[in-house]
Amino acid sequence: MxxxxxxxxxxxxxxxxxxxxxxxxxxxxxxxxxxxxxxxxxxxxxxxxxxxxxxxxxxxxxxxxxxxxxxxxxxxxxxxxxxxxxxxxxxxxxxxxxxxxxxxxxxxxxxxxxxxxTDKAPAAPPATTDTKVLPPAKAEGEETPEELEARLRKLMNQSKVVAFIKGSPDAPRCGFSRKVVALLRDEKIDFTYFDILTDESVRQGLKALNDWPTFPQIIVNGELIGGLDVVQEMAESGELQEAVAA
Missing domain, CATH: 3.40.30.10 (Glutaredoxin)
Structure with missing residues (x-):
């Protein structure tokens, strides 16, 4: 064998x-x-x-x-x-x-x-933008749970569409992030991005806050709409453009 x-x-x-x-x-x-x-x-x-x-x-x-x-x-x-x-x-x-x-x-x-x-919980998360850079995180351990949630919600509302991905749009660090960036660009959707690999608190915090265990996470108008599969389906049906236009 x-x-x-x-x-x-x-x-x-x-x-x-x-x-x-x-x-x-x-x-x-x-x-x-x-x-x-x-x-x-x-x-x-x-x-x-x-x-x-x-x-x-x-x-x-x-x-x-x-x-x-x-x-x-x-x-x-x-x-x-x-x-x-x-x-x-x-x-x-x-x-x-x-x-x-x-x-x-x-x-x-x-x-x-x-x-x-190694039988531990999976790794944790990070942030940025296609046109602008998001504010840096505080040093690990400085935030209370309430402060973290407030920061997460602020990041989720940085722009109309925020993509929480691994890496940057021009240098994605995983296949799913690469695909979702390509999809958003194909749809000509302006978006801000956050590299979850730069901030563990954001990475883990978003999983809990949005009840969504994986990345990328796409946020529209401050609310999670889903990951790559959901965004692909919405793009194919026309719902993605409708959500962004709302």
Missing amino acids: SNFHDVTSPDELKSLLSQDLQRVSLLSFWAPMEGNPCEQTNKVVTALSEQHKNILVLSIQAMEQEEIADSFDVESVPTFIVLRGHTLLEKIVGADAAKLTESISKHARQPTEALSK
């Missing part, structure tokens, strides 16, 4: 990791974006899977499996997560083939003390 798997869902990942809680696993997050180093590091990952048959190698397309990427706080590709069972051994960000090879060689041959658990 092959030790290399292309992961296609969170349930599949959970199942694979649960098969042997003493086994070392390498989670390789990548994306098929032109000009990034993932093509080369994917070759390194394949070679490691062939060299170390005792480890589990999981290839994860970060843009397609955003829920998984968020749960491991993956904000750029390539990123590599080394686990033993559900215990985090090491996280490597960037195309550092030498460091990745050294890590796998070390952990594949000897157990390592648990550094931290």
Whole structure:
């Protein structure tokens, strides 16, 4: 049985990791974006899977499996997560083939003390605009819950349409953000954006305030209308333009 798997869902990942809680696993997050180093590091990952048959190698397309990427706080590709069972051994960000090879060689041959658990809540959120920059957040820990909610509502009302995304419109940091920016621009809708990766309090706060667990989140007239799927449906039906015009 092959030790290399292309992961296609969170349930599949959970199942694979649960098969042997003493086994070392390498989670390789990548994306098929032109000009990034993932093509080369994917070759390194394949070679490691062939060299170390005792480890589990999981290839994860970060843009397609955003829920998984968020749960491991993956904000750029390539990123590599080394686990033993559900215990985090090491996280490597960037195309550092030498460091990745050294890590796998070390952990594949000897157990390592648990550094931290990965069965935790997914990562947290951030902000900006297509034409203007939103005000910076306070330092973490300075806000009361009431102050945070007031700041969130202020951000949601910065303009008629606010897109809470990962990255910026010109440099999105996930596939869903890229698609929603393209959709808004295709619809010729002016919008302000907020990069949720810059502010954890905003990221987590919006999830709770809007009862919406993922990003992007599109706000019209201070109210959440939904994420990418909802906005796509509204655009196709003409409801998006109607909502913006209201």
